[in-house]
Each structure stands twice: as structure tokens, then as C-alpha cells.
Amino acid sequence: MESQFNEIITVLSTGFLVTLGLIVAIGAQNAWVLNKSLRGEHPWVITSVCVSLDISLIAIGVYSISTIQQWMPDLIPAITLMGVVFLLWLSGQSFYRAWQGGESLTTNEGIELGSPWRSVGQVLAISLLNPHVYLDTVVLIGSVGAQQTLPIWFIVGAGCASALWFFSIAAGAKLLRPKLSEPKHWQMLDTFTGICLLIVALLMAQKL
Numbered sequence: 001m002e003s004q005f006n007e008i009i010t011v012l013s014t015g016f017l018v019t020l021g022l023i024v025a026i027g028a029q030n031a032w033v034l035n036k037s038l039r040g041e042h043p044w045v046i047t048s049v050c051v052s053l054d055i056s057l058i059a060i061g062v063y064s065i066s067t068i069q070q071w072m073p074d075l076i077p078a079i080t081l082m083g084v085v086f087l088l089w090l091s092g093q094s095f096y097r098a099w100q101g102g103e104s105l106t107t108n109e110g111i112e113l114g115s116p117w118r119s120v121g122q123v124l125a126i127s128l129l130n131p132h133v134y135l136d137t138v139v140l141i142g143s144v145g146a147q148q149t150l151p152i153w154f155i156v157g158a159g160c161a162s163a164l165w166f167f168s169i170a171a172g173a174k175l176l177r178p179k180l181s182e183p184k185h186w187q188m189l190d191t192f193t194g195i196c197l198l199i200v201a202l203l204m205a206q207k208l
Contacts (some may be wrong), residue, residue, distance in 0.1 A: 005186070007149065008153050011149065011151075012154070013153050013157060015144075015145060015148075015156065015159075016160055019141055019161035020165065022140060023054070024082065026035045026089055026201040028196060028197050031192070032122075032123075032197070033047065033092065034169055034170055034173060035118065035189060035193045037175060038176060038189060041114065041115045043169075043174070044167075044170055047167055049120055049123045049124065050123060050127065050166045050177070053127050055158070056160070057134065058141050058142060058145065058159075061139060061146070062141075062145035062154065062155060065146045069124055080205075085207045087126070087197045087198075088200035090125060091191040091193075091195075091197035097160075098187045098188075098190035119204045130200075141158060160206070
């Protein structure tokens with residue numbers, strides 16, 4: 001009984017550490033989620049979708065890695081092209097907001113937020129149109145999980161890591177919002193987001 005418990009903890013910890021190590025990076029998805037969270041635009045809805053996507057894709061990778069690896073060479077070019085176009089569009093929006101300026105937290109509080117379904121659609125697009133999401137979750141994390149004796153506990157650990165990361169972004173952004181009351185801070189944030197999205201889009205375009 002003790003040995004089985006130790007095995008569960010080992011597999012769960014492996015899933016947690018492997019996943020956390022791969023998703024904690026300033027990429028397109030994380031920069032966009034941080035931007036939306038700082039603006040208070042349905043952060044918990046967005047982060048919940050991100051966590052659900054991670055768990056779903058990792059589970060698919062763990063239980064179907066051999067089949068997925070055969071499909072990836074044909075799927076990646078099409079996904080990459082769509083991802084480049086979408087990231088360039090989001091980057092352009094960020095740069096436009098930064099150029100317009102005059103936006104601040106105090107003015108945002110009086111404006112009705114857009115539909116949460118619109119945010120869900122955007123986070124699904126920015127996540128699923130990025131081939132690196134599949135390489136990280138399905139292929140890399142999924143390959144490690146497929147080798148575990150108790151893969152379900154690996155998925156649980158991976159899901160905990162994803163939840164910790166994304167919910168920390170939402171919670172941390174809430175604490176930072178009072179410090180972003182000046183328009184110049186929002187311009188810096190939008191510029192940073194735009195640069196991140198643009199760099200990722202250009203890196204993806206090089207692989208086409």
C-alpha cells in the first residue's frame with residue numbers, strides 16, 4: 001500500500017514538474033492572458049479555458065501519442081499559417097491601443113466588458129492555432145506521460161501545474177491592477193504584448 005502511494009506521488013510530481021517547466025515562459029498565450037487579466041476582462045473564464053485545454057491536450061497525448069506523432073507532420077504547416085495570421089492581427093491590435101494611448105484602469109472600470117464568449121473564442125484561437133501548444137502538451141508532455149506506470153496520475157499532476165500557473169496569473173494581475181492607474185503603464189503593457197505576439201508570429205513564419 002505504501003509503495004503504491006509512493007508511486008502515485010512520484011508520477012503525480014513528474015507530471016507537475018514537467019508541465020510547469022514547459023508552460024512557464026513568456027509566449028504568445030501567456031502574454032495575452034496576462035494582458036487580459038490586468039484589464040479585468042473575464043480573467044477567470046480565460047484561465048479556466050486555458051487549464052481545460054492543457055488537461056485535454058495532455059490527456060490526448062498520453063493515450064494517443066503514437067497516432068498523434070503520425071498526424072503532426074501534415075497538420076503543423078496549416079496550423080502554423082493560421083497561427084501566424086491570427087498572432088499578427090492580435091499584435092496589431094496591441095500596438096494600435098499603445099499608439100492611441102489615453103487608456104487607464106480608471107477609465108476601464110466604467111466601461112462594460114465584452115461578452116465572455118468572445119474572450120473564450122479568442123483564447124481558443126490563440127491556443128489552438130499555435131503549433132507550439134501541440135508540441136509542448138501533446139508531444140513532449142504526452143510522451144513523458146505515456147511512459148508512466150500510472151498515466152492518469154501524471155495527467156492529474158500536469159493539470160495541477162497548469163491550474164497553479166494560470167490562476168496565479170489571474171490572481172497576481174488583480175493585485176497589480178491598482179498600480180497601473182496611469183495611461184503610460186497601459187501603453188507599456190500593450191507594447192510589450194504586441195512585441196511578444198509579433199516575435200512569436202515571425203518565428204512561426206520562418207518554419208513555413
